[in-house]
Amino acid sequence: MTIAPELSDRVLTELADAIGGEHVLTSKTARYNRARVPAPFPVHRWPERVPDLVVLPGSTEEVAEVVRIANAHRIPIVPRDGGTGLTDGAVPEHRGIVVDVKRLNQIKEIDLENRTCTVGTGINALKLNEVLAEHGLIYPDDPASYPCSLVGGRIGTSGWSLVGSRYGHSRDLVLSFEFVLPTGKVIHLGDGGGRKISKSSSGYQLKHLFMGHQGTLGIATEATLKLFPKPEAELSPFWAFPDYDSAYRCVGQLARAGIATFAGAVLFDEWKVDYLRRDDEAYIPQPADVRALVCAVAYGYEDEVRAGGKRLLRIAKDCGARYLGDEISQGDWAARHDRYATPLHGRTRSGQVAPMSWHCEDAAINYTELPGVRLEWHAIVERLRARFDVFDDWGMFCYTSANTGVDYLTEIDIGIWEQELGDEAWAAWVDAKREIAAVALRAGGSISACHGSCREGEVDLVPLELGGGYDVMLDVKRAVDPNNIMNPGKYGLQRAYAAERGAGA
Amino acid sequence: MTEAPDHHHSPVTVEFLSDWRNASYNCFSSGHKFCREVCPVMQVTRNESWTPTAFHANVVAMEKGELTVEDVAEDYVNCTQCGACELRCPNTLFTGDFYRFRTRTVDLVKQMRALAVDNGVHQPGYQRWNQLTDERTHEPVLGEVPVSQEHVRDWSAGLDIPIGGETILFVDCEAAFYRTSVPRAVAQILQRAGVEFGLMREQWCCGGPAAEMGYRDQAKRFAEHNLADWRASGVKRVLVLDPHDYITFTEDYPAYFGEDYEIEVVLVVELLAKLITEGKLTPEIPIERTITYHDPCRLNKRKGVWQEPRQILRSIPGLTFNDVDRVTQWSYCSGGGGGLPVEKPELTAKISENRLAKAAELEVDTLVSACPWSERPLSAAGEAHRIDVVDIHELLAESLGIEVGGSRGA
Numbered sequence: 066m067t068i069a070p071e072l073s074d075r076v077l078t079e080l081a082d083a084i085g086g087e088h089v090l091t092s093k094t095a096r097y098n099r100a101r102v103p104a105p106f107p108v109h110r111w112p113e114r115v116p117d118l119v120v121l122p123g124s125t126e127e128v129a130e131v132v133r134i135a136n137a138h139r140i141p142i143v144p145r146d147g148g149t150g151l152t153d154g155a156v157p158e159h160r161g162i163v164v165d166v167k168r169l170n171q172i173k174e175i176d177l178e179n180r181t182c183t184v185g186t187g188i189n190a191l192k193l194n195e196v197l198a199e200h201g202l203i204y205p206d207d208p209a210s211y212p213c214s215l216v217g218g219r220i221g222t223s224g225w226s227l228v229g230s231r232y233g234h235s236r237d238l239v240l241s242f243e244f245v246l247p248t249g250k251v252i253h254l255g256d257g258g259g260r261k262i263s264k265s266s267s268g269y270q271l272k273h274l275f276m277g278h279q280g281t282l283g284i285a286t287e288a289t290l291k292l293f294p295k296p297e298a299e300l301s302p303f304w305a306f307p308d309y310d311s312a313y314r315c316v317g318q319l320a321r322a323g324i325a326t327f328a329g330a331v332l333f334d335e336w337k338v339d340y341l342r343r344d345d346e347a348y349i350p351q352p353a354d355v356r357a358l359v360c361a362v363a364y365g366y367e368d369e370v371r372a373g374g375k376r377l378l379r380i381a382k383d384c385g386a387r388y389l390g391d392e393i394s395q396g397d398w399a400a401r402h403d404r405y406a407t408p409l410h411g412r413t414r415s416g417q418v419a420p421m422s423w424h425c426e427d428a429a430i431n432y433t434e435l436p437g438v439r440l441e442w443h444a445i446v447e448r449l450r451a452r453f454d455v456f457d458d459w460g461m462f463c464y465t466s467a468n469t470g471v472d473y474l475t476e477i478d479i480g481i482w483e484q485e486l487g488d489e490a491w492a493a494w495v496d497a498k499r500e501i502a503a504v505a506l507r508a509g510g511s512i513s514a515c516h517g518s519c520r521e522g523e524v525d526l527v528p529l530e531l532g533g534g535y536d537v538m539l540d541v542k543r544a545v546d547p548n549n550i551m552n553p554g555k556y557g558l559q560r561a562y563a564a565e566r567g568a569g570a
Numbered sequence: 571m572t573e574a575p576d577h578h579h580s581p582v583t584v585e586f587l588s589d590w591r592n593a594s595y596n597c598f599s600s601g602h603k604f605c606r607e608v609c610p611v612m613q614v615t616r617n618e619s620w621t622p623t624a625f626h627a628n629v630v631a632m633e634k635g636e637l638t639v640e641d642v643a644e645d646y647v648n649c650t651q652c653g654a655c656e657l658r659c660p661n662t663l664f665t666g667d668f669y670r671f672r673t674r675t676v677d678l679v680k681q682m683r684a685l686a687v688d689n690g691v692h693q694p695g696y697q698r699w700n701q702l703t704d705e706r707t708h709e710p711v712l713g714e715v716p717v718s719q720e721h722v723r724d725w726s727a728g729l730d731i732p733i734g735g736e737t738i739l740f741v742d743c744e745a746a747f748y749r750t751s752v753p754r755a756v757a758q759i760l761q762r763a764g765v766e767f768g769l770m771r772e773q774w775c776c777g778g779p780a781a782e783m784g785y786r787d788q789a790k791r792f793a794e795h796n797l798a799d800w801r802a803s804g805v806k807r808v809l810v811l812d813p814h815d816y817i818t819f820t821e822d823y824p825a826y827f828g829e830d831y832e833i834e835v836v837l838v839v840e841l842l843a844k845l846i847t848e849g850k851l852t853p854e855i856p857i858e859r860t861i862t863y864h865d866p867c868r869l870n871k872r873k874g875v876w877q878e879p880r881q882i883l884r885s886i887p888g889l890t891f892n893d894v895d896r897v898t899q900w901s902y903c904s905g906g907g908g909g910l911p912v913e914k915p916e917l918t919a920k921i922s923e924n925r926l927a928k929a930a931e932l933e934v935d936t937l938v939s940a941c942p943w944s945e946r947p948l949s950a951a952g953e954a955h956r957i958d959v960v961d962i963h964e965l966l967a968e969s970l971g972i973e974v975g976g977s978r979g980a
Contacts (some may be wrong), residue, residue, distance in 0.1 A: 210603075212604040409661065
C-alpha cells in the first residue's frame with residue numbers, strides 16, 4: 066500500500082511549472098466535486114474519498130509530466146473523465162491527485178477516406194457527433210450517459226453501447242489510443258502498432274488489456290475512432306405482453322433472427338413495468354393487462370430498415386406480442402434512450418414517496434439463464450427492503466449485448482434513499498451487491514457487462530470470477546505500475562505488492 | 571484522513587439548505603449530467619467545479635457540514651444564468667415530475683449568491699458594481715465615465731418622446747448609455763407604426779442585475795422605486811427591448827409584489843412581429859447582408875421566444891439568412907449575462923469567441939442579436955472574423971428607411 070505523503074510545496078510548484086498554476090486546483094469545492102460520481106458511493110462517507118488536489122492538464126505531454134511527478138513522489142493518481150461511471154472508477158480511495166482530462170477535448174483529425182477520427186479523450190460523443198453529422202457520419206458509441214460521458218472514460222471502463230448489437234461497443238469502436246503509463250512513459254496502443262488498424266495479428270493484443278482497467282494501468286489521452294454512415298432511419302417498435310415468459314421468448318427470437326439492421330432488443334420485466342406505471346411520468350400509460358414489454362431497435366438506410374423491421378414485427382406477432390403503435394414506440398424509445406429517464410424518487414414500504422437515487426447492478430448473463438437470475442435478484446432486494454426501509458426495487462431491464470443473442474446486459478435498478486442511509490444500511494447493501502454478483506457467477510455469467518466491478522461488495526468476487534486470470538492481472542499491475550500510484554485500491558490490486566507474492570503466484 | 575466538518579451554519583444558511591435539500595439530492599444522485607456539455611462556462615473552462623451539477627452537489631456537502639458558504643461562494647460566479655442546463659436536465663425534459671419538481675439551477679445560483687451576501691461574503695467585482703449602481707441609480711456600464719439620472723434619456727435626443735403616459739418604453743442601462751442605437755431604433759420604429767408611448771419619469775436600473783449577483787435588498791429597493799414611479803404617473807404598460815429586463819419585470823417583480831402587480835409587460839420584438847403581420851410596418855429597403863441570428867439566452871432558453879425574431883428577419887428584403895435552430899443554440903451564449911463579465915471578463919470573451927466561431931462556419935458577414943448585453947462581447951469577438959454584430963431592431967429600422975443615429979458602443 067502506497068501512502069500519499071503530505072503534498073509539499075515542492076510538489077505543487079513542480080505541478081504548476083508543468084501545466085500552469087491555474088490548472089492546479091486545491092480548493093475544497095474542486096476536490097469535493099472530483100470525488101463524486103453517480104450515487105451512492107456512499108454519500109455519508111463522501112469526505113473519505115476527497116483527493117488532495119486536482120489537475121487539469123491540456124495535452125498528452127502535460128499528463129505525462131504530471132504522472133512523472135506523482136511517480137517520483139509516490140503520490141496516488143486517479144484519472145477522471147466524465148465521472149459518470151457506475152463503479153466508482155474515478156473516485157479516489159487514497160486521496161492523492163485527480164487527473165481530470167476534460168480539457169483534452171479537441172478533434173484533431175477527421176479522415177473521410179478511412180472513416181476514422183482522432184480526438185482528445187476529454188471529448189463527449191454527442192459533441193463529436195454534432196461535428197461528424199456535417200460529413201454524414203456518426204460515432205455510434207451510445208451509453209445511457211451519451212450526452213455527458215467522455216471518450217477516455219469509455220476506454221477506461223470498456224463501455225457498453227445501447228446499439229452495440231449493430232455497431233459494436235467501445236472496444237470495437239476505439240481503434241487505438243495514446244496512453245500514459247504509470248511511470249510517465251507515453252505509448253501507443255491498438256491492434257498492432259498502427260493508428261487506424263482494426264485487426265492485427267502482430268504481437269500481444271494489448272488494446273483490450275488497456276481498456277476497462279478503471280484507471281489502474283494509466284491514462285488514455287488521445288484516441289482514434291471508427292466511424293459509420295449516419296443512419297437514415299431509426300425503427301424502435303415496442304410490444305406489450307401479458308406475462309414475462311412470452312416477452313422473454315420474444316426477445317430471444319428477435320435477437321437470434323440475424324437481421325442485419327438489428328441494433329438491440331430490450332426486455333422489461335413485471336417489476337419494471339409496475340415501477341414505470343407507478344412513478345415515471347415519462348412512461349406512456351398502458352392497460353393493466355400489460356405486464357411485460359419488449360422493444361427492438363434497428364438502424365440503417367430506410368429500405369433495409371423497412372425490410373428488417375417487417376421481419377421483426379412478424380417475429381413478435383408470432384410470439385403473441387401486441388404492437389403498441391408508432392407514437393408510443395417512438396415516444397418510449399425517446400424516453401428510455403434519449404433521456405434515459407430515472408424519476409429520482411421511489412417509495413418506502415408503505416408507499417410514501419421519497420427522493421431516491423438510482424443505482425444499477427448489472428451482469429452479463431446468457432439467454433438461457435435470464436429467468437432464474439431475475440427471480441434470485443428480486444428476492445435479494447426484497448430481503449434487503451424488509452430490513453431497511455430506504456431501498457426500492459425499480460425492476461429489471463435486459464439488453465442484447467451482441468448480434469446473436471448469446472448474452473445480455475442484465476440490470477436490476479434499485480432506488481436508495483440516500484438522505485436516510487447510514488452505516489448499517491450501507492453494510493447490508495454491500496452484502497446484497499455481493500449476493501447479486503454471486504448469483505451471476507453461479508449462472509456462468511460475468512459480474513458486469515457494462516459498468517465494471519470495482520465497487521464494494523462485488524469487487525470481492527472478481528478473483529473468483531477470473532481465477533488464474535486474476536493472478537495475471539496482479540502480475541501485469543506490478544510490472545506496469547511498480548510503485549502502485551495508479552488508482553490504488555481498485556480491484557484489490559494492492560495484493561500485487563504484498564511481500565510474499567512471487568511472480569506468477 | 572477526513573476533513574473536519576463544520577456544522578456552524580448561520581440561521582439563514584440552515585434555512586437555505588432546508589429549502590434546497592431535496593432538489594440538490596435529486597441532481598447529486600443522478601448520473602446523467604446532460605447539463606454539462608450545453609453549459610457555456612463549462613465549454614470554455616472544462617472545469618467540473620463550475621457545472622450545474624457541482625452547484626447542486628455543494629449544497630449536499632454543506633448540509634453534511636463538509637463545506638461552508640465561504641468555501642463555495644466564489645464558484646457560483648461562473649454562471650451566465652442562461653438556463654441551458656435546466657432545459658437539458660432529465661427532470662425538465664418531460665413535463666416535470668409527478669410531484670411537480672423541476673430543476674431550477676438559475677434560481678439556485680441566484681439564491682446561493684444572495685446567501686453569500688447575507689453571510690457577509692462578497693465578490694469584489696459584484697460589490698463594487700452594485701455599490702456604484704446604488705450611488706448612481708444605474709449600472710456603471712461606461713466604466714469610469716459616470717452614468718446618472720440626468721443623462722438616462724440622452725439617447726432619445728431629437729426624437730420628441732414625451733415623458734409618462736399609459737405606455738412607456740423602458741431602456742436598460744447598457745442600451746441607454748452604451749449602445750444607444752438600439753433604443754433609438756426601437757423608438758423610431760414604434761413612432762413609424764403609430765404606437766403611442768412615453769419615457770419613464772424617473773427611471774432607475776430595473777434591479778435585475780443586483781438580484782442576479784445576490785444583492786437582494788438593493789434589487790427590491792430599485793423595483794419598489796420603479797413600480798412607485800409607474801403608479802404615480804399612471805403607467806399601465808411597459809415596453810422592454812432588453813431580454814434581461816423582460817425577465818426582471820415578468821419574474822422578479824411579480825415575486826416581490828404578488829397579486830398587486832398590475833403592470834402589463836410587452837417585449838418589443840413580439841410587438842414588432844405583430845405589427846409586421848398586421849401590415850403596420852413593412853420593411854422595404856433591401857439589406858444586402860448574409861446573416862445568422864443569435865438567440866439571446868433569456869429569450870430562447872428562458873422564455874421560449876424564438877419565432878418572432880426570425881419572423882422579423884424573414885420580412886426584411888435582401889438578407890441571406892443562414893439560420894441555426896433554437897435547440898442547437900441551447901449551447902450557445904455570449905457570456906454577457908448573470909454578472910459574469912463583472913467578475914470574469916476573460917470567460918465572457920472566450921464564450922463570445924466560441925459563439926463567433928460558430929457564426930463564422932456559416933460564412934456570414936453579420937451576426938444579428940436581440941439583446942444589448944450580448945452585443946458588446948459579441949462585437950469584440952466579431953472583429954477577428956470580420957463579422958459585424960447588429961441588433962435586430964437596428965436592422966429592421968434600416969430596412970424601414972430610418973436614420974437611426976446614436977452609438978453602437980465602441
